[in-house]
Amino acid sequence: MKKILVTGGAGFIGSHLCRRLVNDGYEVICLDNFFTGSKRNIQDLIEKPNFDVIRQDVTQPVKFNVDEIYNLACPASPVHYQYDPIATMKTSVLGAINMLELAQDNGAKILQASTSEVYGDPLVHPQLETYWGNVNPIGIRSCYDEGKRAAETLFFDYHRKCAIPIKIIRIFNTYGTAMHPNDGRVVSNFIVQALSGQDLTIYGDGQQTRSFCYVDDLVAGMILMMNSDPDFIGPVNLGNPGEFTMLELAEMVKAMTQSRSSIIFKPLPADDPKQRKPDITLAQQKLGWIPRISLKEGLTKTIQYFSNLEGL
Numbered sequence: 615m616k617k618i619l620v621t622g623g624a625g626f627i628g629s630h631l632c633r634r635l636v637n638d639g640y641e642v643i644c645l646d647n648f649f650t651g652s653k654r655n656i657q658d659l660i661e662k663p664n665f666d667v668i669r670q671d672v673t674q675p676v677k678f679n680v681d682e683i684y685n686l687a688c689p690a691s692p693v694h695y696q697y698d699p700i701a702t703m704k705t706s707v708l709g710a711i712n713m714l715e716l717a718q719d720n721g722a723k724i725l726q727a728s729t730s731e732v733y734g735d736p737l738v739h740p741q742l743e744t745y746w747g748n749v750n751p752i753g754i755r756s757c758y759d760e761g762k763r764a765a766e767t768l769f770f771d772y773h774r775k776c777a778i779p780i781k782i783i784r785i786f787n788t789y790g791t792a793m794h795p796n797d798g799r800v801v802s803n804f805i806v807q808a809l810s811g812q813d814l815t816i817y818g819d820g821q822q823t824r825s826f827c828y829v830d831d832l833v834a835g836m837i838l839m840m841n842s843d844p845d846f847i848g849p850v851n852l853g854n855p856g857e858f859t860m861l862e863l864a865e866m867v868k869a870m871t872q873s874r875s876s877i878i879f880k881p882l883p884a885d886d887p888k889q890r891k892p893d894i895t896l897a898q899q900k901l902g903w904i905p906r907i908s909l910k911e912g913l914t915k916t917i918q919y920f921s922n923l924e925g926l
C-alpha cells in the first residue's frame with residue numbers, strides 16, 4: 615500500500631485531503647507544526663490504523679520512507695502569513711527544499727500546493743498558467759507570494775537537475791468546512807460575522823473579485839493531478855471560474871443566513887489583488903477536471919458547519 619505524506623495535513627485543505635486518502639485505504643502521514651492547523655480537524659482520523667501524525671516544522675529536515683508527498687504546509691490566510699513574514703518565507707523555501715530532498719531520498723513523487731498569488735495583482739484576466747504575474751517583491755503579501763514563487767522555482771530546478779517527479783498546482787481561493795472561525799479569510803469571516811450578529815466587514819469598496827472553489831472539488835483535482843500522466847507536471851490552475859465581487863459575496867451570505875448584520879466598509883489592505891479568476895482549460899484537458907459545486911451549494915454546507923460549531 616502506498617505511503618503518502620501530507621505536510622500541513624492538520625490544516626483546512628490538508629485535513630480534507632488526509633481524510634480522502636485514508637478512506638481510499640492509503641497509509642497517510644500528516645506532518646504539521648499546528649500553527650494554523652488543529653487536532654480537531656483530524657480528530658476522526660487519529661484512531662484509524664492507516665493514519666499517523668508527526669508534530670514537526672517543515673523547515674527541519676526529515677528522514678523516513680514515503681512514496682508520495684503532498685506539500686501543503688504554509689499559512690494561507692493573509693492575517694496568519696503576515697503575522698511572522700520571515701517564518702512564512704522560510705516555510706515555503708526551506709519546506710520545499712526539505713520535502714524535495716525527502717522525495718529524492720525515496721524516489722518519491724511530490725506535489726506542491728502553489729497559489730493564484732503567484733499572479734499577484736494580475737494584469738491578465740482570467741489568469742492562464744503562461745502568465746508570469748504582477749507581484750510586488752517588497753510588500754506585505756510578498757513573504758507569501760514570493761515564497762510560493764521561489765518554491766515553484768525549486769521544484770522545477772530539482773526536477774531538471776535531479777529528475778524528481780514533480781507536480782505543481784496553483785490553487786485559487788478555496789473554502790469549506792474545517793476552516794478556522796478566526797482564519798481571517800473572507801468566506802469564513804462573513805459567515806462567522808453573519809451568524810454571530812456582527813457587522814460584515816468589506817475591505818475597500820467591495821468591487822474586487824475572487825473565484826471561490828469548494829474544498830471537495832479542489833481535493834478531487836489534487837488527487838487527479840498527483841496521479842496524472844508523468845509527463846504532465848504543471849503548473850496547473852485549480853479553481854472555480856465563477857467570479858464574484860466581495861459585495862456580492864457579503865450580500866449572498868447575509869441573505870443565506872437571514873442575518874440582520876450590517877455590511878460595513880473598512881480600509882483595503884496594501885497590494886490586495888483587484889481581480890482573480892482562473893482559466894481552467896488546462897486542468898479540463900489534462901485531468902478531465904472541472905469543479906461541480908456551485909458557490910450557493912458550497913456556502914450552504916459551510917454555513918451549516920459554522921452553525922454547528924460550539925462557541926459561535
Ligand code: NAD
Nearest residue numbers: 622624625626627647649650651671672687688785787788
Ligand atoms: P491552513 O492555514 O488551514 O493550513 C496550513 C497548514 O500548514 C496548517 O495545518 C499549519 O499548521 C501548517 N503549517 C504552517 N506552517 C508550517 C510549518 N512551518 N511546518 C509544518 N506545518 C506548517 O491553510 P489551507 O487553506 O489549508 O492551505 C493549505 C495550502 O494550500 C497552503 O500551502 C496554501 O498556501 C495553499 N493554498 C490555499 C488556498 C486557499 O484558498 N485555501 C489558496 C491557494 C493556496
Ligand code: UDP
Nearest residue numbers: 692798799800801803815816817822860886
Ligand atoms: N476581505 C474582505 N473582508 C474580510 C476579509 C477579506 O472584504 O473580512 C477581502 C480581501 O480584502 C480580499 C478578498 O476579500 O479582497 C479575499 O480575501 P482573502 O483574505 O479571503 O483571500 P486573498 O486576498 O488571499 O484572495
